[in-house]
Amino acid sequence: MSKYHFDPDTKELFICDKKINFSNSGYKLNSEIGHGANGIVLKGEDSKLNRTVAIKFWLPYKEKTKPDPDKFYNEIRKIAQLDSDKIVKIYFANVIEESYFYAVYEFVQGESLKKWLENEQDFISRCFVLEKIYNEMKEVHEKGIYHGDLHEENILITSGDNVKIIDFGTSFFARTKDDSHQRETELLLNTGLSILKHEYTQYNLLEISILKVSPPECIPPAMLMLSKVIENFKKIDKLNEELDENSDDYWEDYDKHSIIFSLSDLTCESPFFNLERIIQLLKNSSLDDKYIDSFVSYTLSDSLARICEVETYNTVYKKANRENIDLLKLTYTMLRIQYLRKFNTEAKMSTFKD
Numbered sequence: 640m641s642k643y644h645f646d647p648d649t650k651e652l653f654i655c656d657k658k659i660n661f662s663n664s665g666y667k668l669n670s671e672i673g674h675g676a677n678g679i680v681l682k683g684e685d686s687k688l689n690r691t692v693a694i695k696f697w698l699p700y701k702e703k704t705k706p707d708p709d710k711f712y713n714e715i716r717k718i719a720q721l722d723s724d725k726i727v728k729i730y731f732a733n734v735i736e737e738s739y740f741y742a743v744y745e746f747v748q749g750e751s752l753k754k755w756l757e758n759e760q761d762f763i764s765r766c767f768v769l770e771k772i773y774n775e776m777k778e779v780h781e782k783g784i785y786h787g788d789l790h791e792e793n794i795l796i797t798s799g800d801n802v803k804i805i806d807f808g809t810s811f812f813a814r815t816k817d818d819s820h821q822r823e824t825e826l827l828l829n830t831g832l833s834i835l836k837h838e839y840t841q842y843n844l845l846e847i848s849i850l851k852v853s854p855p856e857c858i859p860p861a862m863l864m865l866s867k868v869i870e871n872f873k874k875i876d877k878l879n880e881e882l883d884e885n886s887d888d889y890w891e892d893y894d895k896h897s898i899i900f901s902l903s904d905l906t907c908e909s910p911f912f913n914l915e916r917i918i919q920l921l922k923n924s925s926l927d928d929k930y931i932d933s934f935v936s937y938t939l940s941d942s943l944a945r946i947c948e949v950e951t952y953n954t955v956y957k958k959a960n961r962e963n964i965d966l967l968k969l970t971y972t973m974l975r976i977q978y979l980r981k982f983n984t985e986a987k988m989s990t991f992k993d
């Protein structure tokens with residue numbers, strides 16, 4: 640017998656064989672939408688407002704401890720503060736017989752990010768979706784909140800490729816000790832990399848091993864910058880193709896410099912890029928060496944400007960070129976260390992963990 644059972648004919652819900660008395664709730668239960676490790680989600684209706692809703696019921700017991708309603712409400716209140724059209728709205732939450740917790744959400748018509756990605760979405764559409772997810776997650780982190788279980792099935796894509804993030808913070812019932820910052824980082828990272836799977840493998844631009852052990856707040860900017868850096872490399876690829884076709888080189892010096900400048904800027908904005916790899920890709924491209932020298936000196940000057948006085952970088956950065964990137968690599972590492980220092984994660988974050 641499954642932990643949950645919803646009878647679509649009688650509209651009765653059983654959790655661990657116990658019939659849930661939901662008749663006085665003000666909501667009608669209609670059909671099952673999904674269920675997982677944490678609970679069952681039903682499509683229902685607000686009887687007074689005649690509005691379709693999604694109602695989630697949690698399992699009553701986890702590891703033989705009685706669930707704590709105060710903890711449930713604490714977590715639910717955090718989610719209720721998140722007022723965004725990218726995050727599923729929560730309308731109501733309650734506890735039945737001190738054991739059965741449920742919450743009523745806005746009903747979202749859409750498909751999971753996982754399904755959406757299976758339909759071979761083009762790069763631009765995937766970047767739009769990625770941008771929506773990670774701009775939102777940046778804001779959520781600024782409020783001191785983590786998602787707790789972000790993955791391809793907790794993101795729904797609605798019409799017009801809009802995004803709704805669901806299952807926010809509620810994994811606290813299923814998970815206990817392993818719910819850590821490390822896990823949050825890895826989930827955030829894996830979601831982005833699955834959206835950019837093809838390009839991520841093709842260009843291999845990130846210092847993944849460093850990102851994996853960085854605070855979760857580092858991942859949204861890293862993903863946003865990654866998609867833009869890839870965009871620039873796609874422009875460079877186009878330039879290579881046009882040269883192969885022996886067409887006139889219509890790319891102006893100005894266009895090439897602006898690509899290079901943008902690459903430097905993005906690389907320094909989130910300092911988790913593999914600079915050697917970027918320089919290697921530039922060297923393999925049809926760009927003249929002078930542009931590669933420019934990338935090295937722009938990136939060095941930008942890194943220096945972000946970590947020290949203006950006078951220092953003015954004298955140093957002119958020495959950098961493609962044959963001498965040690966100084967750049969050192970400065971970039973220092974920039975990353977300074978960047979990471981911003982996150983006093985232990986003190987700052989209120990998390991969904993126990």
Ligand SMILES: Nc1ncnc2c1ncn2[C@@H]1O[C@H](COP(=O)(O)OP(=O)(O)O)[C@@H](O)[C@H]1O
Pocket residue numbers: 672673674675676677678679680693695727744745746747748792793805806
């Ligand atoms: N508000 C909603 N609107 C529409 N479908 C939803 C909604 N919330 C959840 N679902 C569906 O139910 C599934 C399970 O819900 P979720 O909250 O992720 O539960 P679990 O904790 O079991 O993963 C989701 O993957 C999604 O398909």
Ligand SMILES: [Mg+2]
Pocket residue numbers: 675792793806
């Ligand atoms: Mg889920």
